[in-house]
Amino acid sequence: MxxxxxxxxxxxxxxxxxxxxxxxxxxxxxxxxxxxxxxxxxxVVLQGDALREYHILDVARALRLRKAGPEQVADLITVAPDQRVRLGQELAARGRGKRAQTLLSPVDGEVVSVDDGQIIVQASERTVEVPxxxxxxxxxxxxxxxxxxxxxxxxxxxxxxxxxxxxxxxxxxxxxxxxxxxxxxxxxxxxxxxxxxxxxxxxxxxxxxxxxxxxxxxxxxxxxxxxxxxxxxxxxxxxxxxxxxxxxxxxxxxxxxxxxxxxxxxxxxxxxxxxxxxxxxxxxLPAGGTFPETPSVTRALAVGAGVRLTRAPWDGVLAEVVALPPTPQVIDNGLRTQCARVRLPNNREVLVPLANLELLG
Amino acid sequence: MGVEHVNSILVADLGSVHTRLALIDLVEGQYRLIASARSRTTAEPPLGRASLGLDRAAQRMSELIGRRIVDEHGDGLFLMPESEGHGVDAFLATGSAGRPMRVFLVGLTPELSLASGARVLASSFITVTGMLCPDDLRPEEAQINALLTGEPDVILITGGTDDGADDILLALLRRVARALGLIRRGTMPVVLFAGNQALRAHVKALFSPYTTVFTARNVRPALDQEQFVPAQIELALVYDEFRTRSPGGFEAVGRSSQVGVVPTVQGTISTVRYLSALPAPGLGPLCVDVGSANSLLVAGVHGQPHYVVRTDLGVGHSFPAALQAVTPDRLRRWLPAEVGEDALWDYAYNKQLRPATIPATLDDLLIEQALARELVRSLVSSARPDWGQGTGELLPPFGPLIGAGAILTEAPHPGVAAMLLLDALQPVGLADLRLDPHNLIAALGVVAYLKPVATVQALEAGGLVELGTAFCPLGRVKDGRNAMSVEIRQPGEQIIRHMVHGGELWLAPVTPGTRVEVVVRLRRGLSIDGRRRIKRRLVAGAAGLIFDARGRPLALPRGAERARRLTAWLKAAMGGHLPEPAPVADDAELRPAPRDFAAPDPGARLAALAESPTWDEEGEDALLP
CATH class of the missing domain: 3.50.30.10 (Phosphohistidine domain)
Structure with missing residues (x-):
């Protein structure tokens, strides 16, 4: 099998x-x-945003309009949903000159909601670029x-x-x-x-x-x-x-x-x-006019295959499969498991559990 | 096909490392396990297709039993229904592979609805990302961030008794809905509501604009009443949908299965519920399953299953997290040789990199067995408060004690498997030890959804490996002193008489399946069920009969004595023979010294197998040999 x-x-x-x-x-x-x-x-092939925490900003409170309702502050809001904002960017403002009151963005991010007298900004940790x-x-x-x-x-x-x-x-x-x-x-x-x-x-x-x-x-x-x-x-x-x-x-x-x-x-x-x-x-590397094959990751183990051993005592050693016993074998620590007989670089042949072999693709 | 016509049922379990198949079929009017097979799970990249491993396991099973199972020409995975001795009537699947489902829990009170919700979640492979209730004193901003930044896959809402007050819960749910409305990009969690039934329509109206809403019966219909099963079944559907959306190609498997992909733990819970109904001494069965990524313990206490699932404890994918949880010091108590903490961490992270590999040296095997013991002890500690049974560190009288997971079921000797269960669970009295090498416990649990009679009959037919009965007296006896005088009579054989000394583990050499009469006399200070003389008629298991005179609670030796004693226990568990490692060749013969990488390769043939060309540095296009 x-x-x-x-x-x-x-x-x-x-x-x-x-x-x-x-x-x-x-x-x-x-x-x-x-x-x-x-x-x-x-x-760079892909760009994304690592989004972080949400900030709920109460416009009336920030603009010191304690008695104002949501409808009254709506006209004072200067951003819209989906708008990207920078740290310190104005989100809402009232008045001019020295007496002006402004609500500034506490973070770099994106406005996700403007509703009920509140602006919700989601912070953007950073722009992620995938090369x-x-x-x-x-x-x-x-x-x-x-x-x-x-x-x-x-x-x-x-x-x-x-x-x-x-x-x-x-x-x-x-x-x-x-x-x-x-x-x-x-x-x-x-x-x-x-x-x-x-x-x-x-x-x-x-x-x-x-x-x-x-x-x-x-x-x-x-x-x-x-x-x-x-x-x-x-x-x-x-x-x-x-x-x-x-x-x-x-x-x-x-x-x-x-x-x-x-x-x-x-x-x-x-x-x-x-x-x-x-x-x-x-x-x-240049292909040299040839069309090299794509390594397969679904090959079955076969006699003659080059393998890497992944567990002690031969971890990292390259070996060649010389036999695939059909029945489970008892290995050094007493475990009974399906094994391959492999030839090590010093020509010695040893039993290695199949689970501890990697094919070289 | 009607359920009444279902004779053969194929059950798959998609584990993190192995995909196992079990075929249950009708033989002479009784359902029983016919065959099992397994293959590597292929859900992880680069394959990313769970059905591939399933197909390989099915091909293996077909070869074993000479019956075609795989549908090679049709649209489905398997030939269904059974016809002329080929194919199967039904296919069911359980799974534990893949990232655990992230769940945010919403409820009315921490002590009632949130606690009930947490118990529902314990029946699946879950990571709880956070909780929210009206008593939460955090500002709304912090609550919303707690809910959304954990990126939950599911929001489980519990709370309110049926037709009880609903204002407070509704206000809370509006806040949750508002939070979902903020998700502009990324994954939208689904909602599972299992609270006040009068609110079902409100919940659907609130959340349907944003996401899919599942509903189940109230987990706490009245203050003094809890019902988990309906919510757990609905959670299994949510899990199936989550798996379908997750990478790994589970969708094809779920489509073929008549119940989708059910969390493995739900199958185990279901079977333990059935086992609890069978007449047996003690409180009920206890099943521990130590996997690569997850571990679970399900115990039947007076007919009711109690369970603990840990998605961070395992001997493969989760080895580092498990080592962190149990601590290197506790693990080292089980190792005869001194192993440094750094070496343990190196081992843990290497195992995580290659979780499907198996220990090839005795030292490595002992490290994994040590971790398995401590993981089970940790599960027992977590589960114990829920049992309401027993005192101190002693295990209540559960029976049978069933071990699952390759680290337990594939030990070098049945005696070693028995010793691992004894060390980890430390039962007192007579312990009935069993193994589940074919993953039958979880499989039969989902079979019960379709055909309960098949579960009952297959369990009675004995698909589990009976390791044997262990005599584990309560109390302490000095090391080396006479502790248990054992007399074993077996038909046609000489009487076996043996004195087990304090601190010893002895496996009586009795052929498995032999009916024997055992008389045990205990030294003063030791007792089994309050008595010092026990006489029992028993059947020897795969490990024979086991006599554990190491005392309870088990006191582990320290210092130099530790190496001697642990080695003696291992030798006894291996039937008196310790494995002898073959000499390992000098490293220099196997690998060149680092500076020799430019020199000709003594293993050039191996390099050629990997097609490694050397390149003409001057030429633009080098030619391949």
Whole structure:
């Protein structure tokens, strides 16, 4: 019976299609592109408003008209529903000169109601702009979903801090982050570049990257205790494997190494099981006249497939499926579960639960 | 098709990690579980189609029983009705996958209507975003913000006795309607009204211009009367609609199911209600289900189900939140080895990233089992005040005790599953331990909506795994001292005599299904049902017979003794054999040193499998190999 494992796309050349949506809690304002449009990684394709709290403003009280009813203040109101207003903008006014009374907007936002002598303004926290994140062509626009297709090397990762960068990258030297301590940030080769660290990172490493004005950091893993700190950083941090001291997936770092000098998109999306974005790195590449295939995420596991092992003791190791026993097998900890027999890079064959395999898309 | 002609019923449960299918059919005039199958749930991106996983599970089941189930040519998911040995007569679905439904609760008084509303909500996978009642002292602006900024999917309105005073509730509802009128963009919540029936028309008139209005019978028709079931059924319809609107492709599943997608917990509640009606010693059944994202506990107390659902506690998607709730220190009490707090958090977040993975090492398995124990203890603590039974930390005499969720049902050995239930629930006296590996409890609960006789008969036919009876005396005995003298007589076999010492767990080696006579003599200070000598005729379960002389309340050892004792318990639960891990190869053999990424790849064949080209940096268009 076929088994369909999770698929991680780590591919040297692929045609990728990505959907761009507004984050939760953000309402759509404008779609800034259309089908067939060519977009760069930083082209804004969607705009929305992160709306926040409501402010109920009593016009009569603000204008010191204690005995005035709603009808009497209606003529003094200078805004209308759906109107966008800025902090301090006049909403209602009475009189002129020194004795004038005005009601000013307490926030940037939108007038949602003018009724019964009250103005209700909903604050707008900020305008949210969603970039294309991959260079390519807009395939379709449906409501507030924009589908973009591009070609390049794709490396799906494990975790990110929600930031994004498009630009060049640089591998760390053998000494690791320690080598950055003595560099002058103004002439540092890491300035405005993503730093690729094949070793797990620590807080001090991130502070050094910040001091070097790096564009961000890619590393296999870090302690989960750094999550909050990293979420507060203004540059992207991408973990290729996860948390703790985890070994890198060789293939990701080889792909990055073999494409040194090129620019890449570093989408440090914070994973959410119910959202479409996954943290990923994409190296836009010319197709060379070919039409690369779109990675499949619905392939069944088969003998000969290349897989990544996702749990200890072989987490991050790439292996090849050599057999798929039809019945459940007992693994080291006594659990009885469906397994695959895989060949590790040292040619040793081991049993691994099917649930702990990822197909490489 | 009329219900009377329904013979075969296929029930699906769409869990966060697994989609399970159970086929109930008529065999020799009795309904029973025929087959079960499961597949990975495919509701999450990038697949985003729950029906795909359902189809895979159905294909698996078809192969198992040689009966075509999937409708490969028609519009539906399944071949219906059953014909010539293929297809099924009915399809029903429960679900717990997906984001919990956000609900804002509106009522008249915190002690009455809001409390009743909260009890209705406990029957589903819900996050309460806030509450509002006339006593609320916040300014109107703050009240409106509390209602709207939580972005609720549903507003549940309770309050007022039938035909009682309505002015205050109406004034409150006008305020809520005004708030809904402010929503210009974004999602409009639906309204479920389960209050004073005299206000139904007013409620519809107030809210219909803005949103869909569901109504149910009053949860509190009189001050001294509560009725939850009608509101819970309506809430299930609201949940189905919410799921239909949510990402994940639940719509196709809900369309095929005769009851939509019912929250799994409602199925469990329904079955516990039936089990409570069966003659059995004790208060009633207690069922715990530890899932990846959610956990629930449903207990029957004198025929009435009481339940707790936690959408933030689970051993997969919700591992970090669960660890936060139970605290690393409490979890570590169950680990023989010292594991640092940081390592636990790393584990928690990695598990959240890949919730479908399973522990492959003993250390990892013990961490997940430790969390499962503490989650169940936490559920018991939350549920206990509602039971009105028992004192202190001791569990009231529930029976049977049923465990569900893969962490319990797929333990390495039935003895380990039994030990986990004993550790987590700490029952006193004779405990009847069972497992629900096929998710039958929730499935049969929704079957009861369609054909109650099928639920009763399938339960009697025994779709649950009987782990065995556990003897758990009350009291304490010093470690190592004689605690329980056990004598087991089985037909045609030698009498088994064994002394269980204080602090020990012993699983008697009796073949499952064997009828035995057990005599237990307890040391002074220990008792079962107030007696020191117990004689019982029993049938051994999958774990044999279990004798727990660790005392109640269970005192966990500390320091170095902890490692020794927990290992001894695990060894006893595994039937005397601890798993031996195979040696792990040197890391250097498996992965190149970081500086070697530019060097030729020793695993080049693997890299080739992923089609990684190297690029000519000078050329504009490199050619693919």
């Amino acid at each position: 076929p088994y369909y494992p999770e698929t991680s796309v780590i591919k040297g050349l692929a045609r990728v299609t990505r959907e761009r949506r507004l984050p939760p809690g953000v309402v759509h304002r404008r779609t800034a592109t259309g089908p067939g449009a060519q977009v760069s990684a930083v082209t 294309a994140k991959i260079p390519g062509e807009v395939e379709s626009v449906e409501n507030d979903i924009v589908r973009i297709s591009g070609v390049g090397a794709v490396m799906q990762c494990a975790w990110g801090n929600g930031r994004f960068f498009f630009g060049a990258y640089q591998f760390l030297p053998e000494e690791g982050f320690a080598a950055l301590r003595t560099l002058d940030p103004t002439i540092s080769p890491y300035r405005a570049k993503m730093i690729i660290s094949p070793l797990p990172i620590e807080r001090a490493d991130l502070l050094l990257a910040q001091r070097q004005e790096a564009a961000g950091v890619v590393a296999p893993s870090m302690s989960a205790s750094l999550r909050e700190f990293v979420m507060g950083l203004t540059f992207p941090v991408i973990l290729t494997e996860g948390f703790g001291r985890r070994q890198p997936t060789t293939l990701i770092y080889r792909l990055l190494h073999s494409n040194m000098g090129r620019q890449a998109t570093f989408d440090a999306a914070t994973p959410d099981h119910w959202r479409w974005e996954r943290p990923e790195i994409m190296l836009p």
